[in-house]
Amino acid sequence: MPDLNLLITLDVLLTEGSVARAAQRLRLSPSAMSRALARLRETTGDPLLVRAGRGLVPTPRALALREQVSRLVQEAQAVLRPAQSLDLGQVTRTFTLRASEEFVENLGxxxxxxxxxDAPFVRLRFVNKTDNDYALLREGRVDLAIGVVDPGASPEVLTQALxxxxxxxxxxxxxxxxxxxxSAARFAQGQHVYVSRRxxxxxxxxxxxxxxxxxxxxSTIVAGFATAIALARDTDLIASVPERYTAHQREGLYSFALPVAIPTFTVxxxxxxxxxxxxxxxxxxxxxxxxCGQ
Structure with a gap:
């Protein structure tokens, strides 16, 4: 019977794509992780990760297994986790949150x-927004995403306004x-910095x-609101940014209501x-x- 602990090892190896990083995450020595990879190769009959330059790349079989292995590991962890009560003081867990840098800086x-x-052993890992947030949520690589809800959001994803x-x-x-x-005329006459991640x-x-x-x-297009505010601070550029999201970044600057009707939005x-x-x-x-309700 195969060793089911190898599933956890395989999940981490496929996520990290590195024997050294996987060993560090599982608190194993690099040699122990190399032996585990050798056992996985023998068990699956596939090399799984092969060298390319200085790094490792997954084989087609490894790519096909990645989502299934991740789901199996998460389901196993859910089975073994207490369902009715939780001692938060003893919870040791890392949650991955996808959020903008502005959110982390202002509300983090x-x-x-x-x-x-409540939970001194809980750790948060913040990652930047990407184009495939819903896939990351489905695969379990992101536990919680924070941002403006896309009208084309995947119907399988749950949302709650903050x-x-x-x-x-x-x-x-x-x-x-x-x-x-x-006025709208004075506002339009100036030079503007526009924020567009796309x-x-x-x-x-x-x-x-x-x-x-x-x-x-x-005159300028940037990918983030913090960058737009930094430019406005040291130039004559006018930035249009979310009010609450950027409270800290706007300190020492002059903020004003836009002279045009723009709908509010929900984070x-x-x-x-x-x-x-x-x-x-x-x-x-x-x-x-x-x-967020404070």
């Missing part, structure tokens, strides 16, 4: 403090727009300005139904709701 400190109250936010304008202290009323050339603000007969000059958390009844995950979702 309060979330970490809240978690430390807070509403709106776009505001921000300029350096002493910028012409920091004095007097900011490389778009225009957005809702431009549509709203066009409806009033104005067009703004976008939510998303997770896979597989984790919905997991007590520790349920507790983590409660911590997020609490922190």
């Amino acid at each position: 400190p309060a979330l970490l403090a809240r978690i430390a109250q 807070f509403r936010d709106r776009l505001v304008g921000v300029v350096r202290s002493g910028h012409p727009l920091s004095q007097g009323e900011v 490389g778009l050339q225009r957005g809702q603000v431009d549509d709203a300005l066009q409806a009033q007969g104005f067009a703004r000059d976008i 939510a958390m998303l997770w896979h139904p597989r984790l919905d009844a997991d007590l520790a995950h349920r507790w983590l979702r409660g911590c997020l709701r609490e922190v």
Whole structure:
């Protein structure tokens, strides 16, 4: 009968793609991990990971197994985890959260403090937003995603609203727009930095300005709000950024309500139904709701 512990080893090896990193994660020596890989190769009849340059790449069989192995390991862990009660003080677990750097910087400190109250051995691992968040949730590589819900979100993913936010304008202290009323005409006359993770050339603000007969000059496009604010701090560029998401980054700058009607938006958390009844995950979702509701 095959050793089922090898499933855990295989899951970590396929996730890390490195014998050294997998050994570190499982707290094994590199030689012990190499022996485990040799046993896995013998058991499956496939090399699984083969050398390419300085690293290792998975074989087609390994790629085919990856999602199935991950699911089996998670289901096994769920079977062995207490279902009715949870001693948070003894929970040793790392949760992976997909969130923007702005979210981590502005709400991370309060979330970490809240978690430390109940569960000192719980660790959070934050990763940046990617284009395949729903696949990451399904595969179990991300436990919780935080962001604006995409209308095309996978129907299998569960969502819950955390807070509403709106776009505001921000300029350096002493910028012409920091004095007097900011009209649509004055706003459009300046030079703007536009935030687009997907490389778009225009957005809702431009549509709203066009409806009033104005067009703004976008001289710079960046991938993140923190970068846009940093540019606005040291130039005459005007940035349009989420108000609550960027509270810390905007300190010392002049913020103002946009002179065009832009709908507010909801920031939510998303997770896979597989984790919905997991007590520790349920507790983590409660911590997020609490922190974001303050």
